[in-house]
Amino acid sequence: MLLLKPDLPKPSPSHVERAKLELHRRVGGSKVLDAAESCARFASDESEAEGELPDVVVLAETTQDILTTLAVARETEVPVTPRAGGTGRTGGAVPVTGGIVLALTGMNQIVEIDPAEGLAVVQPGVVLGDFHAAVEAEGMFYPPDPNSLSGCCLGGNVAENAGGPRAFKYGVTRDYVLGVEAFLIGGQHIHCGRRTKKGVTGYDVTSLLVGSEGTLAVLGDITLRLVPKPPHLMTLMVLLSDLDVAAKLVARATSSGLIPRCIEILDSGTLEAMRQAGNPINAGAQAMLLIDVDGDEAQCEAQAERLAGLSDDLGALELLVAQDASQRDRLWNARREMSPAVRRMAKNKLSEDVVVPRQAMGELLRRVARTSERSGIRTVTYGHAGDGNLHVNFLWNEPEELPQVDQAIEQLFHDVIDLRGTLSGEHGIGVLKAPYLHLEQSAELIRLQQDLKRVFDPAGLLNPGKIFPSQGHGAC
Amino acid sequence: MLLLKPDLPKPSPSHVERAKLELHRRVGGSKVLDAAESCARFASDESEAEGELPDVVVLAETTQDILTTLAVARETEVPVTPRAGGTGRTGGAVPVTGGIVLALTGMNQIVEIDPAEGLAVVQPGVVLGDFHAAVEAEGMFYPPDPNSLSGCCLGGNVAENAGGPRAFKYGVTRDYVLGVEAFLIGGQHIHCGRRTKKGVTGYDVTSLLVGSEGTLAVLGDITLRLVPKPPHLMTLMVLLSDLDVAAKLVARATSSGLIPRCIEILDSGTLEAMRQAGNPINAGAQAMLLIDVDGDEAQCEAQAERLAGLSDDLGALELLVAQDASQRDRLWNARREMSPAVRRMAKNKLSEDVVVPRQAMGELLRRVARTSERSGIRTVTYGHAGDGNLHVNFLWNEPEELPQVDQAIEQLFHDVIDLRGTLSGEHGIGVLKAPYLHLEQSAELIRLQQDLKRVFDPAGLLNPGKIFPSQGHGAC
Numbered sequence: 001m002l003l004l005k006p007d008l009p010k011p012s013p014s015h016v017e018r019a020k021l022e023l024h025r026r027v028g029g030s031k032v033l034d035a036a037e038s039c040a041r042f043a044s045d046e047s048e049a050e051g052e053l054p055d056v057v058v059l060a061e062t063t064q065d066i067l068t069t070l071a072v073a074r075e076t077e078v079p080v081t082p083r084a085g086g087t088g089r090t091g092g093a094v095p096v097t098g099g100i101v102l103a104l105t106g107m108n109q110i111v112e113i114d115p116a117e118g119l120a121v122v123q124p125g126v127v128l129g130d131f132h133a134a135v136e137a138e139g140m141f142y143p144p145d146p147n148s149l150s151g152c153c154l155g156g157n158v159a160e161n162a163g164g165p166r167a168f169k170y171g172v173t174r175d176y177v178l179g180v181e182a183f184l185i186g187g188q189h190i191h192c193g194r195r196t197k198k199g200v201t202g203y204d205v206t207s208l209l210v211g212s213e214g215t216l217a218v219l220g221d222i223t224l225r226l227v228p229k230p231p232h233l234m235t236l237m238v239l240l241s242d243l244d245v246a247a248k249l250v251a252r253a254t255s256s257g258l259i260p261r262c263i264e265i266l267d268s269g270t271l272e273a274m275r276q277a278g279n280p281i282n283a284g285a286q287a288m289l290l291i292d293v294d295g296d297e298a299q300c301e302a303q304a305e306r307l308a309g310l311s312d313d314l315g316a317l318e319l320l321v322a323q324d325a326s327q328r329d330r331l332w333n334a335r336r337e338m339s340p341a342v343r344r345m346a347k348n349k350l351s352e353d354v355v356v357p358r359q360a361m362g363e364l365l366r367r368v369a370r371t372s373e374r375s376g377i378r379t380v381t382y383g384h385a386g387d388g389n390l391h392v393n394f395l396w397n398e399p400e401e402l403p404q405v406d407q408a409i410e411q412l413f414h415d416v417i418d419l420r421g422t423l424s425g426e427h428g429i430g431v432l433k434a435p436y437l438h439l440e441q442s443a444e445l446i447r448l449q450q451d452l453k454r455v456f457d458p459a460g461l462l463n464p465g466k467i468f469p470s471q472g473h474g475a476c
Numbered sequence: 477m478l479l480l481k482p483d484l485p486k487p488s489p490s491h492v493e494r495a496k497l498e499l500h501r502r503v504g505g506s507k508v509l510d511a512a513e514s515c516a517r518f519a520s521d522e523s524e525a526e527g528e529l530p531d532v533v534v535l536a537e538t539t540q541d542i543l544t545t546l547a548v549a550r551e552t553e554v555p556v557t558p559r560a561g562g563t564g565r566t567g568g569a570v571p572v573t574g575g576i577v578l579a580l581t582g583m584n585q586i587v588e589i590d591p592a593e594g595l596a597v598v599q600p601g602v603v604l605g606d607f608h609a610a611v612e613a614e615g616m617f618y619p620p621d622p623n624s625l626s627g628c629c630l631g632g633n634v635a636e637n638a639g640g641p642r643a644f645k646y647g648v649t650r651d652y653v654l655g656v657e658a659f660l661i662g663g664q665h666i667h668c669g670r671r672t673k674k675g676v677t678g679y680d681v682t683s684l685l686v687g688s689e690g691t692l693a694v695l696g697d698i699t700l701r702l703v704p705k706p707p708h709l710m711t712l713m714v715l716l717s718d719l720d721v722a723a724k725l726v727a728r729a730t731s732s733g734l735i736p737r738c739i740e741i742l743d744s745g746t747l748e749a750m751r752q753a754g755n756p757i758n759a760g761a762q763a764m765l766l767i768d769v770d771g772d773e774a775q776c777e778a779q780a781e782r783l784a785g786l787s788d789d790l791g792a793l794e795l796l797v798a799q800d801a802s803q804r805d806r807l808w809n810a811r812r813e814m815s816p817a818v819r820r821m822a823k824n825k826l827s828e829d830v831v832v833p834r835q836a837m838g839e840l841l842r843r844v845a846r847t848s849e850r851s852g853i854r855t856v857t858y859g860h861a862g863d864g865n866l867h868v869n870f871l872w873n874e875p876e877e878l879p880q881v882d883q884a885i886e887q888l889f890h891d892v893i894d895l896r897g898t899l900s901g902e903h904g905i906g907v908l909k910a911p912y913l914h915l916e917q918s919a920e921l922i923r924l925q926q927d928l929k930r931v932f933d934p935a936g937l938l939n940p941g942k943i944f945p946s947q948g949h950g951a952c
Contacts, residue, residue, distance in 0.1 A: 116731045117833050139733075161676045172674060174683070175651065190921045196831040197863045198648060199898035200637045200687050201905060201916050202943060203925045207650070207683035211676050228733035255592045257615075257704035298774060355672040357593050387673045422675035429677060440677055445666045448931070449679045455927045467678060 007470040010097045011078045016055045019076040019100060023056055026068045031106075033057040042083065042101040046148065048350055049091030049431050052098035054081070061106045066183045066218055069102050074185055079461045082214040084124055084153035087146075089351065090430025092160060092213045096465035102218060104155050111221060115140050118226045119178065119195060124155025124219045141229040143170030146426065147336060155219050161211030163426030165262035165292070168386035170227070172426065174210040181220030182209055185462045195223055208452070213428050214463040216456040230294035233261070234304050235328040238311045239285035239318040243267055246287035247362040249314050250385045254358065258306060261292040262386065267365065269380035269393075270338060277341040279334050282318055289385065290335055292328075335382075342380050346395035350405065352412060356421035358388040367415045368392055375404040375411075389425035413439050429467045437469055483946040486573045487554040492531045495552040495576060499532055502544045507582075509533040518559065518577040522624065524826055525567030525907050528574035530557070537582045542659045542694055545578050550661055555937045558690040560600055560629035563622075565827065566906025568636060568689045572941035578694060580631050587697060591616050594702045595654065595671060600631025600695045617705040619646030622902065623812060631695050637687030639902030641738035641768070644862030646703070648902065650686045657696030658685055661938045671699055684928070689904050690939040692932040706770035709737070710780050711804040714787045715761035715794040719743055722763035723838040725790050726861045730834065734782060737768040738862065743841065745856035745869075746814060753817040755810050758794055765861065766811055768804075811858075818856050822871035826881065828888055832897035834864040843891045844868055851880040851887075865901035889915050905943045913945055 011019075023032045033039055034056045043051045055078070058069045073080040079099040086093050095101050108125035115138045122131060128149045135142045145164035146152055152162070158180065163172040179193020182205075193199070193206035209217055240246045243265075250263055266274075266288040271281050281288070293303035304321055311319050322328040343349050356364045365381060372379040383390035392412055394405050413423060413436050423433055423440050437446060450468055453460075487495075499508045509515055510532045519527045531554070534545045549556040555575035562569050571577050584601035591614045598607060604625040611618045621640035622628055628638070634656065639648040655669025658681075669675070669682035685693055716722045719741075726739055742750075742764040751757050757764070769779035780797055787795050798804040819825050832840045841857060848855040859866035868888055870881050889899060889912050899909055899916050913922060926944055929936075 116727060116835055118730070161680075163674055163676075167674060171651075172676075174680070175647075184924075188920045188924065190918060190924060192921055194831075194898045195896050196833055196865075196898050196901070198639055198643060198831050198860075198865050198901040200648075200902060201899045202913065202921070203692075203928060204637075204650070204683050204687055205921070205925065205928075207680050208928075211680055216679075228731075228735070231733070251592060254594070255704075257707070259704070296778075298778075302772075302774075355670075355674050357672055359592055384674075389672075389674050420671050422670045422672050423677045425672070425674040426676060437678065442666060444664045445668055445678070445681070448660075448664065448666060449681065451931045452679060452681075452928065455924070455931060 008097050008465050010052070011099050015076045015078050016099070019072050019078040020056045022072045022076065023058055023069065023100070026072065027058055027065050031059045031061060031065060033059070042103065043095065045086045045088045045091060045093045047089045047091045047094070047430065047432055049094045051091070051094035051096050054095045054101040055098050057101045057103055059103050059106050063220060066102065066220065067187070067189065069100060070183055070185050070218065071187060073100055073461050074187065077459065077461065079464050081463050082218045084156035084159070085127065085148070085151050087148035087152040088156060088160060088430060089353065089427040090424070090432045092428050092430040092466060093156070094431060096431055105153060110134055113138050113140070115226070120224045120226055122154050122222050122224065124153060124222060126154045128152050128154060128157060135226055136229055139229050140226040142176065142224060142226055144173045144176060147339065154222055158210050158219055158222055159212065159214045160428040161426070163384070163389065165264055165384055167426070168263055168384060169259050169261045174207060176225045177206060177210050177222060178225050179223040180206055180209055182217035183220060184217050185457045193223060197225065211428070213430060213466050215453060215466050216462070232297045232300045233292060233294045233328065234300040235322040235331050236291040236304060236307055237320040237322070237331050238289040238291070238316050239282050240287045240289070240314070240316055241284055243287040243365050244362050245314050246289055247365070247385070249289060249310055251359060252310050253307060254386060256306070258303060260303060260307070260386065261294045262384065264290040264335060264382065265385035266290070266335070266338070266382040267380065269378065270342065270382045273338060273341040273345055273380060274334055276345070277337065285317055290331060338382060342393050342395070345380070346378065347397045349393055349395050350409065351391050351393045352409060353389070353391050353425050353427040354412065354416045354421060354423060355387065355389045355425035356416055356419045358386070360419040360421065361385065361388050361390065364390065364415060364419055364421070368412065371408050371411045375408045377401065377404050377408045387425065388421070431465055434467055434469050437467065484573050484941050486528070487575050491552045491554050492575070495548050495554040496532045498548045498552065499534055499545065499576070502548065503534055503541050507535045507537060507541060509535070518579065519571065521562045521564045521567060521569045523565045523567045523570070523906065523908055525570045527567070527570035527572050530571045530577040531574050533577045533579055535579050535582050539696060542578065542696065543663070543665065545576060546659055546661050546694065547663060549576055549937050550663065553935065553937065555940050557939050558694045560632035560635070561603065561624070561627050563624040563628040564632060564636060564906060565829065565903040566900070566908045568904050568906040568942060569632065570907060572907055581629060586610055589614050589616070591702070596700045596702055598630050598698050598700065600629060600698060602630045604628050604630060604633060611702055612705055615705050616702040618652065618700060618702055620649045620652060623815065630698055634686050634695055634698055635688065635690045636904040637902070639860070639865065641740055641860055643902070644739055644860060645735050645737045650683060652701045653682060653686050653698060654701050655699040656682055656685055658693035659696060660693050661933045669699060673701065687904070689906060689942050691929060691942050692938070708773045708776045709768060709770045709804065710776040711798040711807050712767040712769070712780055712783055713796040713798070713807050714765040714767070714792050715758050716763045716765070716790070716792055717760055719763040719841050720838050721790050722765055723841070723861070725765060725786055727835060728786050729783060730862060732782070734779060736779060736783070736862065737770045738860065740766040740811060740858065741861035742766070742811070742814070742858040743856065745854065746818065746858045749817040749821055749856060750810055750814060752821070753813065761793055766807060814858060818869050818871070821856070822854065823873045825869055825871050826885065827867050827869045828885060829865070829867050829901050829903040830888065830892045830897060830899060831863065831865045831901035832892055832895045836895040836897065837861065837864050837866065840866065840891060840895055844888065847884050847887045851884045853877065853880050853884045863901065864897070907941055910943055910945050913943065
């Protein structure tokens with residue numbers, strides 16, 4: 001575990017005691033945890049960031065629980081970290097200075113699904129996978145599909161603006177959020193956005209809240225847009241002898257107007273991890289593309305045929321077309337189990353989520369390989385090739401290697417910015433990437449965002465230490 | 477012309493004189509207009525709002541012209557109203573208290589079109605129609621298509637978050653803006669957003685600026701996402717004996733998973749206006765649907781067949797399928813010329829752009845008919861049925877009818893909110909709808925937005941009088 005600890009003071013013990021008392025009194029015993037052993041699991045998320053043990057955890061069940069928790073935080077000046085599924089990858093839900101954790105997993109009702117209107121209303125603690133199932137049972141489709149879908153919650157998805165493979169064709173969470181109920185630390189309880197597909201009344205506060213990583217408001221009910229469920233789905237697996245050729249295939253496919261549901265790319269290190277996990281993959285293959293196409297049957301077949309043609313033209317080693325659900329599941333399960341498979345390759349793993357323009361993907365992968373050679377730190381890269389969104393994993397065994405790892409990561413970020421990319425495609429900045437924000441954004445833009453933050457949270461009590469670098473970085 | 481004049485002070489004459497002098501000195505003679513006859517055309521836009529005559533107009537040609545104009549506005553405390561094509565429908569570009577108008581039509585370069593990456597960079601004064609042509613020449617497609625496309629500019633499209641018929645399938649302007657260069661009244665020159673398809677670094681300041689109607693920043697270069705141009709297009713015209721049946725057809729089409737490029741609805745009053753303009757339309761028809769489908773040839777035919785089947789089932793009076801460009805143009809030109817045709821039906825016309833949930837469209841149309849009967853004010857309604865986005869036109873001849881017109885409009889807004897809709901789908905709030913903002917948004921939400929406005933523009937110098945109601949409304 002790593003902790004890039006921001007330079008923030010801890011709340012005073014007497015304030016913390018008052019907050020605990022007030023929460024016990026006003027929210028109620030069973031919903032308030034303050035024993036260290038019950039609070040421990042709220043100190044971290046699925047990232048490498050380890051936070052401080054929270055002093056108290058509120059398991060919110062109602063709107064009033066949220067309002068009361070924020071009121072107590074405000075009155076006692078104890079920071080509050082909102083949290084849903086806790087599956088974030090950059091420490092967004094990690095309490096960096098302890099204080100209050102406001103857990104929203106108990107607010108897990110699907111309030112409404114309206115297939116005719118194409119919308120749903122959900123509480124923030126609804127698990128994404130459950131929502132997918134409920135929506136699809138009504139013939140509708142909610143595209144965002146981060147890998148953590150069996151555990152992540154919609155409140156966290158909105159807070160982080162989650163993506164996933166299907167973002168290539170369908171866009172990310174922000175593209176589906178029509179409106180949100182938001183609770184501000186000042187006590188305001190606002191409804192922003194709309195229930196209609198279009199709407200331009202006032203500023204787009206909804207979009208500002210999406211991706212704000214719990215630093216501006218705590219989310220309540222979320223109104224989501226749904227689309228009709230595509231009737232057919234087909235999966236292609238293409239094995240190639242070279243990563244560059246894989247990138248070329250992606251470029252040719254997308255520029256010829258093909259819009260598959262998703263195009264995943266896996267590099268040679270990833271294939272090696274999959275082989276080690278027992279998947280018999282052609283030994284000559286240095287890259288894999290995993291492509292889903294959807295639509296009606298004829299559309300799927302037409303797309304698959306064109307992709308097969310492009311693969312042939314580029315000398316693919318192997319092409320597999322999965323038509324039924326079990327074949328598809330087999331291919332995708334191998335992809336989904338990759339993260340743990342990669343983790344088994346070394347004692348330590350750090351995964352960085354970056355994006356470059358699609359055409360620069362080959363160049364970034366070459367630079368990553370050079371950095372890996374130079375630093376001696378092994379890398380394994382896979383990701384959403386259609387969007388140029390790559391997850392670069394750094395693997396190492398010994399603590400002495402940490403400085404090289406740090407250098408390699410910093411080099412990656414420099415390369416990404418140099419290629420006109422962005423530091424995060426779907427995992428957010430959280431606490432782990434905050435020190436690098438200034439590489440991408442100017443001091444003026446960072447200052448503007450900090451000023452916006454102050455409108456929502458003048459005392460800096462809501463999810464402190466996230467997104468913005470602490471003193472001495474960026475805003476200088 | 478109407479002016480719902482906000483309660484705002486005019487800038488002091490001595491400050492205005494200083495601003496003029498400074499602009500002449502620092503921006504340069506030929507780019508600065510201050511004669512009343514040259515400034516007159518900058519007092520209004522395509523809405524019914526008439527502003528004050530601007531004291532001085534700057535015809536910006538460079539980034540430096542924008543920076544200097546904002547600096548002079550700041551130093552002299554004279555308000556500045558940014559303006560691009562001047563085709564807005566709610567007075568967003570109208571200088572309500574005079575002052576400086578900053579015209580951006582001279583900044584009309586398409587900086588870059590990158591088909592492989594699927595992006596373009598444009599200056600704010602590029603005319604939308606010119607951009608469509610340039611992009612399509614490269615095999616790409618930029619979907620937003622407000623009716624004013626031959627004169628409106630991309631800067632204004634972004635400021636108002638413009639839509640158009642194709643929004644049904646493709647979304648609105650915000651869905652295509654990846655990043656913007658923004659000039660703040662405080663002198664900051666920021667680049668927000670990205671060049672990649674995905675990106676979650678920091679707050680979504682870009683989305684906040686889109687649709688902010690020139691009240692937060694002046695826009696410079698805009699980075700837009702492009703999609704591949706759909707190879708085929710087919711237009712269907714369906715005539716029906718009843719508006720309710722038309723609404724039913726839309727509901728059945730969309731809930732069966734059909735996603736046409738656009739579905740326009742025209743009511744009986746609109747058809748009458750078209751007949752008067754010389755279009756021979758079946759006398760029994762009380763409603764028309766104009767539907768574009770796109771994709772490859774097979775997809776177009778499959779969609780057209782399903783729509784034809786639905787039309788038959790619902791007893792359509794007539795169905796026309798236009799396959800070639802000239803047939804399509806004939807159908808669409810009639811739709812595009814409708815606004816002037818409707819205008820000829822009475823001395824005065826006010827068009828209101830509202831949205832309701834798709835399923836509530838029939839009910840809204842019934843309520844509009846009742847209001848029209850009760851008030852004696854004739855209405856004509858058409859719009860983007862797939863999105864539930866309707867343009868309700870109020871027609872009258874005599875000034876004495878104005879109070880009834882006002883009442884009818886207010887009734888419309890009440891009905892829209894009652895049906896869980898929104899006051900504006902694509903025209904913005906501007907100055908004309910500002911007095912009604914509180915019908916849709918709570919005082920807390922309005923206050924929050926005004927606080928956000930102050931972060932960008934503490935002295936209220938940038939496009940004052942827009943979006944927010946003046947004293948006594950909403951924020952009370």
